[in-house]
Structure formats: structure tokens, C-alpha cells
Amino acid sequence: MVTTKEKHAIPRPWLTFIIILGFRIYNSLLIKTFFSPDEYWQSLEVAHEYVFGYGYLTWEWTYRVRGFTHPMLFAAVYKVLQLSGLDDTEWIIMAPKIFQAFFAAIGDIYTYKLASKLFGKGPAKWALVSSLISFFNFFCAVRSFSNSIETSLTAVAMFYWPWTTNKSTVWTTERIQEITVSLTFAAIACILRPTNAVIWMYLGYSLLSQISYQDIKIVLFRVMAIGLTAIGTSALIDRQFYNEWTLVPYTFLKFNLSQGISTFYGVHNWHWYLSQGIPIVLFTFIPLTVYTLYYQTTQINRLNNVRDVILFTTLLYSLIAHKEFRFIMPLLPLALCAAGNTIFIIQAHSNTTGSGFWKRNFFRITLGALVLTNAIAAFYLGLVHQRGVVDVMGWLRKNSGVTGTGGGQGGGGILFLMPCHSTPFYSHLHRHDVDMRFITCEPPLDPKIDKKTYLDESDIFYANPSAFIDMYFSKDSNIRQETYMIQQYVWPSRVVLFQALLKNIEGDLVQEGYKECARFFNSHFHDDSRRTGDVLVYCK
Numbered sequence: 001m002v003t004t005k006e007k008h009a010i011p012r013p014w015l016t017f018i019i020i021l022g023f024r025i026y027n028s029l030l031i032k033t034f035f036s037p038d039e040y041w042q043s044l045e046v047a048h049e050y051v052f053g054y055g056y057l058t059w060e061w062t063y064r065v066r067g068f069t070h071p072m073l074f075a076a077v078y079k080v081l082q083l084s085g086l087d088d089t090e091w092i093i094m095a096p097k098i099f100q101a102f103f104a105a106i107g108d109i110y111t112y113k114l115a116s117k118l119f120g121k122g123p124a125k126w127a128l129v130s131s132l133i134s135f136f137n138f139f140c141a142v143r144s145f146s147n148s149i150e151t152s153l154t155a156v157a158m159f160y161w162p163w164t165t166n167k168s169t170v171w172t173t174e175r176i177q178e179i180t181v182s183l184t185f186a187a188i189a190c191i192l193r194p195t196n197a198v199i200w201m202y203l204g205y206s207l208l209s210q211i212s213y214q215d216i217k218i219v220l221f222r223v224m225a226i227g228l229t230a231i232g233t234s235a236l237i238d239r240q241f242y243n244e245w246t247l248v249p250y251t252f253l254k255f256n257l258s259q260g261i262s263t264f265y266g267v268h269n270w271h272w273y274l275s276q277g278i279p280i281v282l283f284t285f286i287p288l289t290v291y292t293l294y295y296q297t298t299q300i301n302r303l304n305n306v307r308d309v310i311l312f313t314t315l316l317y318s319l320i321a322h323k324e325f326r327f328i329m330p331l332l333p334l335a336l337c338a339a340g341n342t343i344f345i346i347q348a349h350s351n352t353t354g355s356g357f358w359k360r361n362f363f364r365i366t367l368g369a370l371v372l373t374n375a376i377a378a379f380y381l382g383l384v385h386q387r388g389v390v391d392v393m394g395w396l397r398k399n400s401g402v403t404g405t406g407g408g409q410g411g412g413g414i415l416f417l418m419p420c421h422s423t424p425f426y427s428h429l430h431r432h433d434v435d436m437r438f439i440t441c442e443p444p445l446d447p448k449i450d451k452k453t454y455l456d457e458s459d460i461f462y463a464n465p466s467a468f469i470d471m472y473f474s475k476d477s478n479i480r481q482e483t484y485m486i487q488q489y490v491w492p493s494r495v496v497l498f499q500a501l502l503k504n505i506e507g508d509l510v511q512e513g514y515k516e517c518a519r520f521f522n523s524h525f526h527d528d529s530r531r532t533g534d535v536l537v538y539c540k
Contacts, residue, residue, distance in 0.1 A: 010112050010128075021105040023132065028097035028104070028142035034386040035143060036326065037421035042066060043144045044096055044427035047074035050241065051082060055426040059442055065255050067248040068241035069234055070146040070192050074099065092430045093394075096144055104141040107152035107333060108132060114159045115337035118306060119292075119344070126347075127340025130288075133370060134336060135377035136281050140326055147326040150193045155333040157185035161203060163305060167212045180222055187230035189330070194249050195317070196330060202312040206305055255445075262322035264443040264451065272323045273314050281325055281332060284373045285339040288366075292338035292345075306334060343367070388522030388535035392496060393428040395518055395537070400434045400494065413437065413492035417465075417501060419530050420458050437489070457486055462530060465504040493540060498522070499533025514538035 010016050041058055049055025050071065060066045077099050081087040086095075108131045115127030131137055141148050160182035162175060169175075189196040204223070208216050231249075239245050256262040269275075282289055293307040310331050317327060343366065350363035358365075396414060413435035416423060420441035429436065439461050444454040461468045473489045491512050497505075517539035526532050 010109060013109075017105060017109055020108050020132070021102060024101035024104040024108070024142060025098050027138055028101040029094060031097075031139070031142060031382045032387045032390060033382055033384070034389045034423070035140065036145070036324070039143045039145055040424040040427055041421050043071050043146065044074055045425050046071040047078055048427040048430070050075050051078040052087070052426075052430075052432070054432045056436075058421075059445065063255065063445065064238075064242055064246045064248060064251050066252070067191060067234055067238050069237050070149065072237055072241075073149075074144060087430065093428060097142065100144050100148060101142050103149045103152045104137070107137075107141060107155050110152070110155035110159050111333040111336055114155060114333060115340050117159060118163065118303060118337055119341040122348075123337070123341035123344040125340070126343035127337045130285060130336040130339045130343070130370075131333065133374050134285065134332070135283055135374040135381070136325075136329070136332065138374070138378040139381050140329060145326055146192045147329045150189045150196055151329045151332060153185045153189040153192070154196065154199065154330040157182045157189065157200075158334060160185070162207065163303075165207060166210050167215075169211065169215070171215055171218055176218065176222075179219065180226070183222055183226045184230075187226050191230055191234045191249075193330075194252055195320075195327065198313050198316050199309060199330060202309050203305065206308070256322075257320075259445075259447055260321070260451075261443050261445065262320070265322055267321045268323040270318050273318050273328055277323060277325055277328050278314065281328060282335055282339075283377060284370055285336065288339035288342035289335045292341045296338075296341065306338065310334060384524075386523050386526075388520035389423045390428075391520045392518070392535045392537060393424050395520070396494065396496075397429050397431065399518070400429070400431055414494040414496065415489070415492045417461075417495060417497040417505070419462075419528065420456075422498075422531065423496070435492070437492075460486070465501060466508060469505060469508050491540075495538040497536055497538070498531050499536055500530055502533075502536065509538050513540045515540070 041056070042060065045055050046057060046061060046066075046068070049057055050068075074096050077095050078087065078092075081091055081095055086092075108128060111131040112124045112128040116124035119127075141151065160178045162169075162179055162182075186196070186200050190200070208219065211219070235245065235247065238248055279286060293310065296303060313331060314328065317323070343363075346366055347363045350360065400414065414429075414437075416436070416438035418438065420439055422438075425436065425438075439458050441456040441458045443456070444451050455463075469489075472486055473491065491514075495509065495514060515538065516536055518537035520535040520537075522531070522533070522535045
């Protein structure tokens with residue numbers, strides 16, 4: 001008997017995987033740009049602090065809003081480097097990238113397998129091609145976001161999910177094993193990102209509404225067993241990190257949904273995912289995905305869930321005020337499966353006899369347009385836009401200046417006069433003898449504080465940079481704000497800033513004896529005026 005795994009296996013699986021893994025490793029090492037602070041501050045920086053004993057933990061780790069399961073993966077990578085003595089080489093930067101590339105390759109493989117299960121082997125081939133040429137996959141899948149691994153895990157879980165089930169379905173041993181595997185990977189994805197549960201809320205409801213009462217008991221037993229095991233394992237991992245028992249999913253939901261702390265980092269219109277999120281993430285694959293989801297699913301009833309889970313998840317995510325492109329990334333494999341089906345249809349029509357130019361060449365034109373548009377976007381966003389904030393850390397690692405206590409005596413260390421979390425931190429510097437400090441942006445954690453009038457340290461600094469320097473640099477007293485204290489600053493040996501700030505503090509820098517010693521191109525444009533221009537390093 002041929003199993004589902006064998007039926008939808010990719011041709012020459014190990015060779016294909018090695019080729020795709022090689023591509024993703026190259027992809028990961030080619031990326032030179034900055035996307036979002038969480039890539040470093042909620043994964044690599046935490047892992048670095050855990051293994052090497054120094055790093056910066058943001059407020060989320062003080063209040064136990066984040067779980068250690070995701071950083072633990074990179075902590076294992078750092079531990080191997082530490083034990084092998086390679087942590088003082090370029091491997092400290094390269095190893096986490098290569099590790100993440102493995103998960104990206106898994107996502108590509110299971111996009112193929114999922115498409116084969118949903119649409120057939122012909123469309124699956126083009127779903128794999130779509131996954132490999134998708135600019136957003138190239139740009140984001142190899143970054144150390146929890147969303148990136150979540151996406152790969154979701155693709156695996158969806159492949160093993162019973163998409164075609166009804167009351168007459170016989171739950172064989174193989175089918176029970178498949179849903180057990182699916183629920184296991186779904187549970188891990190939910191531990192990494194609790195919001196992933198939205199996807200499985202819909203798929204679970206759809207499944208339970210189509211099967212018999214006896215089968216419902218089979219499914220719910222496994223949901224409870226796997227769910228409790230996942231929560232228990234996660235709690236054990238978090239206890240190892242926090243040194244006491246804590247329930248991270250609860251604190252995550254408490255701060256982000258109940259107290260609305262996530263809105264401090266941006267509020268978007270309800271239609272943002274529909275008007276901006278999906279158009280950017282899918283890019284030129286949109287018409288191909290829409291064609292299959294709208295026209296094909298109405299003809300093939302078993303595929304209605306594909307369309308509906310994408311719509312349900314998008315609409316429910318739209319109710320959350322804070323939105324980001326990477327939050328809908330777990331839907332990308334499913335969407336690219338649909339796009340691959342449309343490409344297969346176009347290819348089939350192009351192979352029929354006909355003398356019309358468009359009919360004979362539409363497939364080539366479509367494929368060429370997809371490759372060209374995604375390649376341009378991948379190149380610009382992956383190698384050009386916002387690269388200075390990453391390049392500067394490589395320079396500082398080799399030119400950190402006088403070592404010493406940048407925290408009180410002056411003379412040593414590095415100060416980032418930039419919006420908070422603008423660059424990677426100790427995970428990229430990897431120098432325990434160099435103190436670093438940046439302008440913070442602690443959110444209003446006390447529910448009694450009015451979020452509309454609250455000012456964090458970055459707000460105060462950028463309101464009047466020169467006055468901030470006069471008040472907080474080299475003074476004897478610390479000044480308390482609503483929920484935090486701005487501590488005394490000292491001038492270190494290196495100051496890093498965006499070019500946009502220079503006009504406000506150049507006089508202060510010259511007065512303190514600084515001169516420009518390095519400059520890095522960062523971006524041609526930026527939606528945050530504080531981050532425009534090059535990245536500058538001033539030394540003394």
C-alpha cells in the first residue's frame with residue numbers, strides 16, 4: 001500500500017533537498033539588510049546572552065512575555081560554536097543564518113508536497129518554483145524570526161492535515177498517524193507564535209463539523225494529548241530560562257491583547273492586510289493565487305477549505321490593531337500552492353494548438369514576469385535597502401575602539417544615538433569587553449498610564465536632541481519618567497547615528513572632540529524620517 005508520504009514525495013528527494021538547501025544557504029549568506037528588530041532582539045540577542053553571559057534583554061523578557069523555545073534553537077548553535085572555539089570568527093554571524101536556511105528549505109519541500117496533495121504533481125512542481133522565486137521567501141524565510149520557522153512548521157502540519165474528510169471516512173491507522181503528526185507540528189508552531197492557533201481554529205472546526213461523533217473523540221483526544229504535552233514542554237524550557245515556572249502564552253495575550261501593548265509599536269487600519277499586507281507578501285503572485293482560490297475552489301468542493309482558511313485567518317488577524325507583513329507569512333505556502341496550480345493551467349493551455357501570439361507565449365511571458373519582478377524586489381530589499389545598520393556592526397566588531405567601561409567612566413564603549421533597536425547588538429559585535437548603550441523605547445507597561453500622552457526615551461530625545469544631551473550627558477543625577485529612569489549618559493569612544501540627526505547634534509559632537517571615522521550607505525528612502533540618510537560613526 002502506498003502511503004500519503006510516498007504518494008506525494010518529491011522526485012529524488014535527498015538530491016532535491018540538498019540542492020534546495022544549498023540555494024537557501026546561499027540565500028541566507030547573501031542577505032545583507034535589516035527588516036525588523038525582532039530578527040535580532042527577540043532571538044539571536046537572547047540566545048547570545050544565555051550562552052555567552054552577556055547581551056541585552058528587552059522588556060518582554062523581564063515581564064516574561066516571550067518564550068525561550070525559539071531562542072533556544074539558536075542557543076544550541078552558539079553553544080556548538082563556543083565549544084568548538086569558533087565563536088570569535090565570522091561563524092558567529094554565518095552559523096545562525098545557515099541554521100535558519102535549513103528550515104527555509106524544509107518550507108520549500110513541504111510547499112511542493114502540500115501542493116501535490118491538494119492539486120496534483122503537475123501544479124506541485126510550479127508551487128515549488130513559486131516558493132523558490134518568491135521575493136518574500138528570499139527576503140524573509142532565511143531570517144531568524146519566529147515567523148520564519150513558524151511558516152515552515154505550518155507547511156509541514158498542513159501537508160499531513162486531512163483536507164478531504166466526511167462522516168463516511170474510515171480512520172485507518174495511517175490517517176490517525178498523519179493527523180497526529182500534523183497536530184504535533186501545529187502545536188510547536190503555536191508555541192513559537194500563539195497567533196498561529198487562528199489557522200488551526202478554522203481547520204479544526206471544519207474537520208469536526210464533517211466527521212462522526214466517534215471520530216470526533218479520536219481527534220479531540222489527540223488534540224488534548226499533544227496540546228498538553230506541547231504546553232508542558234514549553235513550560236519546562238521557559239523554567240530553564242526564567243528559573244521559575246511561568247505560563248508565557250498567558251502573559252503574551254495579557255500584554256498584547258488585554259493591555260494593548262502591541263499598539264505602542266504601531267496601529268493599522270482594519271483593511272491593512274487586504275490593501276497592503278497580502279499585496280506585498282504575495283507580490284506578483286496575487287492574480288495567480290486569486291484565480292485558483294476563486295475559480296477553482298468553486299468547482300472543486302474539497303479545496304474550499306484552502307480558500308476559507310486564508311480568508312478566515314486574514315480577517316481575524318485584521319481585528320488586531322498591530323499588523324506586520326511577517327505575521328501573515330504562515331499563509332504564504334498555501335497561497336503559493338494555489339499560484340502553482342494556476343501556472344500549471346496556463347502551461348496546459350499554452351501547449352494546445354493555436355496560432356495566436358498570446359496563446360502560444362502567455363506561459364513564457366507569465367513565468368518571465370514572475371522571475372523578473374521577484375528578482376528585482378529580492379535584490380533591492382535583500383542587498384541594498386537598509387544595509388548600513390548591519391554593515392556598521394561588522395565594522396564595529398573590528399574597530400570598537402578603546403575597551404573599558406562605557407557605563408560610567410567615559411572613554412570606552414559605543415553609543416547608538418538612533419531610534420531604539422535600529423541595529424543588531426551583542427549577537428553581532430560579540431565583544432564582552434565593549435560596553436554598548438542605545439536610546440531606549442520602553443512601552444507604557446502600567447495600565448493606568450495614558451498611552452496617548454506617554455513619551456518613551458526615544459520620544460524625549462528626538463523632541464530636542466541638543467537639549468537632551470545638555471540634560472542627560474555627564475550630569476550627576478538620574479531623572480525618573482513615568483515608569484522608567486533615564487540614567488546618566490557618558491561620551492564613549494564611538495557614537496553611531498543616522499545622517500538625519502547630524503544637523504541637530506553636530507556641534508555637540510565637535511565640542512566633545514569627535515570626528516567622522518566611518519560612513520555606510522543605508523537606504524535611498526525610509527518611512528521613518530529619523531532613519532534617513534547614511535549611518536555615521538563618530539570617533540575620538
